[in-house]
Amino acid sequence: MLPQNNKELKEKIERINQPGRKKEKETYVRGVFDSIAKFYDLMNSLMSFGMHSYWRKYAVRKLGIFPGAVVMDGCTGTADFALASARVAGAKGRVAAFDFSSGMLASGRHKVEGKPISLTRANALYPPYKENTFDFATVGCGIRNLADIDYGLRQILRVLKPGGKFGCLDLGRPFIPGYAQLYYFYFFRVVPCVGKLVADDYEAYSYLPNSLHTFPKQEELQDKMQKAGFKNVHYINLAGGAMALHIGQKPS
């Protein structure tokens, strides 16, 4: 059972997650990320104790991204996952990264200059790419925010080449008793206060933990990926299950 730090916000998130309220959720989520974009990288490092870059590098390694690979990074935010993939894909590779928050893209643009990464403003429910385009697709902490996760997963499958792999890095549910309680206290109570201190935005940093209320657990997300059509779906718990990397492959 997840704790509750903001009943009103929890109810709002549950409301905008209902079918038929896609636009409302997208407008809300875009607003949250536009408003925290300037502080996003700093807050990411603070909140994860610097672990976030390690998780992305780990995901790139586990996916087997290779030099020359063509990669899509959805919900790219300030482009850190795209950068991690581009480092391995190299000059002969290409990373197509997109996000629907112009604020987040603006905060990340300087980081991709001179790199084989394109940054585009687009909605993950309608990725602007032809089918069978990418060797790999990545989404870091983005799937949770989609107004329709099942539809988003099918879109990722569509743009992957047959045999292409998808890596989804997102929040999980810690499974170690004691640690789980400590983590939830930190995530639901401390993080919003740090968000208030650093970014002067308590609500945006309350959205983050509260978005867990409607996000599938590790096994449920695995199931959703299988139902969307991915094969060889499995997940790896990171940080005791506070994060999880799900991997799936498009059938050949």
Ligand SMILES: C[S@@+](CC[C@H](N)C(=O)[O-])C[C@H]1O[C@@H](n2cnc3c(N)ncnc32)[C@H](O)[C@@H]1O
């Ligand atoms: C928590 S941030 C993650 C950013 C980056 N992937 C990372 O790992 O640091 C979530 C991002 O998803 C984006 N996002 C949420 N829903 C989206 C959608 N439907 N289409 C495109 N981007 C979306 C937000 O704008 C935000 O930049």
